[in-house]
Amino acid sequence: MSTPTLFFVDDLAEGVPATPTRFHQADPAAGQINVMDLSVTRGDGIFETAGFQHGHPMALEAHLRRFANSARILDLPAPRLEVWRDAILAAVAAHEPEPMLSAKFIMTRGVEGTGLPIGWVYVFGGDEHAVERRDGIAVVTLDRGYRHDVAKTSPWLLQGAKTLSYAVNKSVLREAARRGADDVIFISSDGFVLEGPTSSVIVRHGDTFATPATDQGILAGTTQASAFAWLEQQGHTTEYREVRPEELVDADGLWLLSSTRCAAPVRELDGRQMPIDRETTDAMNAALLTRTA
């Protein structure tokens, strides 16, 4: 495994005091974060993970926009995206070249009581997920507990923000493993398909590809958006709408989309075999793996 690179972002957000440096490199193996930082004690911060294919950013601007949107939902100061962009590119450039690199960037509310957010970029190589893209994944549906309209009725629940409070997103993967599966599709308490814990859902019926509309307390999928742009170029119909779980069962194709894994076809749903749409899967992944926007 290659050595990750770590860059702290100093001039990171509006209203945060000016710093002599815009960003600086640090040792990823050392302890860096104070035990009273609110990321540690409260999961109080936001993150994104963007892929770099042979050094080229994949939909980085979409990740940066979503990062700013998460900050807004959490009442964090607006991140200076031009500084973050440069820090991310510098951290990738400082990493030894690999076919796929991931840049995880995080902004926290900082040490409790200081009011000073902190942020960093962590770049790492590794798993290319080629096997999952080819052979597919086994998925179970699990209750997310929230109604599909909760982001509108109760914005303080932070649905639609990519926060550091992801213990549930990890817990559901352990529940999936107990059921012999690899991943999860969340269902709202009132019976709508939402998203995976770290992915978006696309379902195909005939020539139409649908994904759950993002006004249902879910993230706007950066990879799903790239996939829809490509599908439209191919002449397919795409839809953002409410999706019911029964529509997954009789689908002609079902995928979980995420930044570095790209489109993982679902080969098993709640124990039932699903058809893998081989041709679309391979062509979509070829497009996603070379996407820039």
Place this chain on the structure above:
Amino acid sequence: MSTPTLFFVDDLAEGVPATPTRFHQADPAAGQINVMDLSVTRGDGIFETAGFQHGHPMALEAHLRRFANSARILDLPAPRLEVWRDAILAAVAAHEPEPMLSAKFIMTRGVEGTGLPIGWVYVFGGDEHAVERRDGIAVVTLDRGYRHDVAKTSPWLLQGAKTLSYAVNKSVLREAARRGADDVIFISSDGFVLEGPTSSVIVRHGDTFATPATDQGILAGTTQASAFAWLEQQGHTTEYREVRPEELVDADGLWLLSSTRCAAPVRELDGRQMPIDRETTDAMNAALLTRTA
């Protein structure tokens, strides 16, 4: 403000490799936590905050039991409570004496990929909350988004565990502030009173004191349990049961209970004035501030 003390717990859990030391002191001002620790990146860990009044532990055993229960819900290895207890007492002893100290203890799942949880105890002094105990607090009710039975139907949502994924618990305090209030009482999506973001609810009608039953996806309140024991000694009736929001409105007394603030009377609920039960409040706090169990 006094200097906090920090002790890392080395021999912290069942199945974790033996360490030469049981625990050791560290510098709380230094960066200590790796950026890829799952507490930082996923809020994936558990915590407790126990009070020490003039050096005496307040319900420490109840906090330790709840810590072990949270570990079980999160599939973390069972913490060695005897080591944690000694580390907590050592960290308190190493702190300069104050009327009230708080010991926050945390166990995380450790750096991603290592499978090695880490843990520490952080002891700090400060606010004694005397004003809130005397003058009361303004509270708003907010939707928690979950049904009251979600811990039973969907245990993977981790309701009932005290996790580090507390971004929502912080967010609701900002929403309360926007509404001119100090604190929050969560209501389930199906209309049951649950708890505060960092407290338990007790409501009085006549001679009967009720708190929401803990099978509703809420924490077993350590301070609430101490208060109930005292109320029973005084000849009052106590009840663990389902509580409806309308029962708060016509209450003869309403309190939020937590470890160091103890019993904060609610003087205003969703903008309506509430009676402060002065005599009970003062006597209950006198008992809570000297509790050992």
